[in-house]
Amino acid sequence: xxxxxxxxxxxxxxxxxxxxxxxxxxxxxxxxxxxxxxxxxxxxxxxxxxxxxxxxxxxxxxxxxxxxxxxxxxxxxxxxxxxxxxxxxxxxxxxxxxxxxxxxxxxxxxxxxxxxxxxxxxxxx
Amino acid sequence: xxxxxxxxxxxxxxxxxxxxxxxxxxxxxxxxxxxxxxxxxxxxxxxxxxxxxxxxxxxxxxxxxxxxxxxxxxxxxxxxxxxxxxxxxxxxxxxxxxxxxxxxxxxxxxxxxxxxxxxxxxxxxxxxxxxxxxxxxxxxxxxxxxxxxxxxxxxxxxxxxxxxxxxxxxxxxxxxxxxxxxxxxxxxxxxxxxxxxxxxxxxxxxxxxxxxxxxxxxxxxxxxxxxxxxxxxxxxxxxxxxxxxxxxxxxxxxxxxxxxxxxxxxxxxxxxxxxxxxxxxxxxxxxxxxxxxxxxxxxxxxxxxxxxxxxxxxxxxxxxxxxxxxxxxxxxxxxxxxxxxxxxxxxxxxxxxxxxxxxxxxxxxxxxxxxxxxxxxxxxxxxxxxxxxxxxxxxxxxxxxxxxxxxxxxxxxxxxxxxxxxxxxxxxxxxxxxxxxxxxxxxxxxxxxxxxxxxxxxxxxxxxxxxxxxxxxxxxxxxxxxxxxxxxxxxxxxxxxxxxxxxxxxxxxxxxxxxxxxxxxxxxxx
Numbered sequence: 001x002x003x004x005x006x007x008x009x010x011x012x013x014x015x016x017x018x019x020x021x022x023x024x025x026x027x028x029x030x031x032x033x034x035x036x037x038x039x040x041x042x043x044x045x046x047x048x049x050x051x052x053x054x055x056x057x058x059x060x061x062x063x064x065x066x067x068x069x070x071x072x073x074x075x076x077x078x079x080x081x082x083x084x085x086x087x088x089x090x091x092x093x094x095x096x097x098x099x100x101x102x103x104x105x106x107x108x109x110x111x112x113x114x115x116x117x118x119x120x121x122x123x124x125x
Numbered sequence: 126x127x128x129x130x131x132x133x134x135x136x137x138x139x140x141x142x143x144x145x146x147x148x149x150x151x152x153x154x155x156x157x158x159x160x161x162x163x164x165x166x167x168x169x170x171x172x173x174x175x176x177x178x179x180x181x182x183x184x185x186x187x188x189x190x191x192x193x194x195x196x197x198x199x200x201x202x203x204x205x206x207x208x209x210x211x212x213x214x215x216x217x218x219x220x221x222x223x224x225x226x227x228x229x230x231x232x233x234x235x236x237x238x239x240x241x242x243x244x245x246x247x248x249x250x251x252x253x254x255x256x257x258x259x260x261x262x263x264x265x266x267x268x269x270x271x272x273x274x275x276x277x278x279x280x281x282x283x284x285x286x287x288x289x290x291x292x293x294x295x296x297x298x299x300x301x302x303x304x305x306x307x308x309x310x311x312x313x314x315x316x317x318x319x320x321x322x323x324x325x326x327x328x329x330x331x332x333x334x335x336x337x338x339x340x341x342x343x344x345x346x347x348x349x350x351x352x353x354x355x356x357x358x359x360x361x362x363x364x365x366x367x368x369x370x371x372x373x374x375x376x377x378x379x380x381x382x383x384x385x386x387x388x389x390x391x392x393x394x395x396x397x398x399x400x401x402x403x404x405x406x407x408x409x410x411x412x413x414x415x416x417x418x419x420x421x422x423x424x425x426x427x428x429x430x431x432x433x434x435x436x437x438x439x440x441x442x443x444x445x446x447x448x449x450x451x452x453x454x455x456x457x458x459x460x461x462x463x464x465x466x467x468x469x470x471x472x473x474x475x476x477x478x479x480x481x482x483x484x485x486x487x488x489x490x491x492x493x494x495x496x497x498x499x500x501x502x503x504x505x506x507x508x509x510x511x512x513x514x515x516x517x518x519x520x521x522x523x524x525x526x527x528x529x530x531x532x533x534x535x536x537x538x539x540x541x542x543x544x545x546x547x548x549x550x551x552x553x554x555x556x557x558x559x560x561x562x563x564x565x566x567x568x569x570x571x572x573x574x575x576x577x578x579x580x581x582x583x584x585x586x587x588x589x590x591x592x593x594x595x596x597x598x599x600x601x602x603x604x605x606x607x608x609x610x611x612x613x614x615x616x617x618x619x620x621x622x623x624x625x626x627x628x629x630x631x632x633x634x635x636x637x638x639x640x641x642x643x644x645x646x647x648x649x650x651x
Contacts, residue, residue, distance in 0.1 A: 032580075037635035061631040062574040064309075087632075125580070 002027040009117035016070045021102040033060035039086040041078040056099045077101035153184035201625040213572035213584025216408035224495035238486035249471035252439040264395030265425030271484040278403025278422025279314040288433045302349040311350040331359045331534035342374035352381035356576040358541035368398025385409040387539035390509030410496035421492040436479040442472035514589035515540040525600045541586035554610040556581040558617035566602035
């Protein structure tokens, strides 16, 4: 399982890049969901969001899942490419599969580093 | 090698179908008709050009062409009339054919809801009696038959909960709790009535986590939606305490009756503390399912919610008279006068604070006739047997499979259980592969990937209508598939092979929603 050390993670399997403010779903999450067939942002650029707000809706052949914000701030970008190619969340969850970008005002205090998230995933299996 | 086949419907298959049935459009031949009319003996009048559509693509076929086409297609289908259908949470029991006989009685089949009530007393009595029986089965004080399906019943029930709080001017109650094992329709219906949904985790025994529940039980609580037995097939061991916590916070308890097949004649939802509940007649009371539907989702409520039920409700509007009256026979020799009583008159009443109508007329009346028939045929003792055999059958399969398939919340189950379709030493095999391979053995697959709290979930519900031979054959197939998963996993990955069509491309089916032969833009060009 791929867990980059530069990112921070939530218990609900989102990642946050504290440098760029990008958010997305982890490799573990995309593997659990399997083939993703639909992704839609629930926010627009310039929206102010709070920690825990729903930012995206992702649907796979198995289930649908809401993705939650792990930081408060203002949305600066939404990944528009996912409308046509939601499958890149499967193939490149930390790269082309990013969901939204935020100008961070406050990070969730429940975020885990890569080592803690890896342990958290192992305990769930 | 590309073995894929492109059908004219745009459906892309991974493997070539073994039986190809053309569409009615491909079978069409110019001039072929179903019925030949005699030549008219009056002059023909042409329709105005403005009413004619030259491009309308209607197929031309004989009656035999049409019958053979659709009969052939029907043989590709798998139904509860053709085999075992252990689709968890759906209660795919065999539906007795006497239900169909009753629904086709001309007095029921040809009645119109706008007829004067004096001419539809039979239908109204049936609905009234069904209301009474369904109230009795779960211990509720009042009930509506209107909702058209389970989720529609949930929507109706949550509207009633909201109306109750609003009527009390208790408008800060905006929060609905749902367990993480809940049906997706629970949060969906809560959101539809404008409530904020908060998910409560399950504990290690598969019950609602009481500490997490207490933490959310405050004065913003509208209520909680709980399925019991839950979607793991487990009776929540703390159900009375859960209801108490929600009630103490001023909330209402919604019971999702999806799993009533385990409860008939054993316990009543109202006695456990539920305030409102929907039934699924198409699950528990043997009316047709899914494409063979429609469904029906009656909602029962406790007394304090009765005034909010949808309108109208069937009720006795005139108690009738005991007084004797005489009928003149017209026969002078017949001095024997007939005595009779005026029977009660059944009619329709609107609850005083009703949320309004949720369905045209009285819901799906034909389905109500079938459910009525099922209850009448079983009686109280028979319904209790239904639940006891449903629970016995599920526990029999669980006992035979638990050493081979991991069951994460393994205790005595109710009418269904959830196993994992995965093994550490067969890493490439998934629940989906097991489900597809079961089709090769002639069984409908169980529900898979639900509930979400079990990895690679296989949710197995045998129902009470299956005999031991069928259960043993299914167990046998499941054990063989587990062996194949370890020794010949390609058999699972390539399954199904013994069905009219091979494995369908689920990603394409979900992404490319082309459900007609012509796209609208092509249609205009024709």
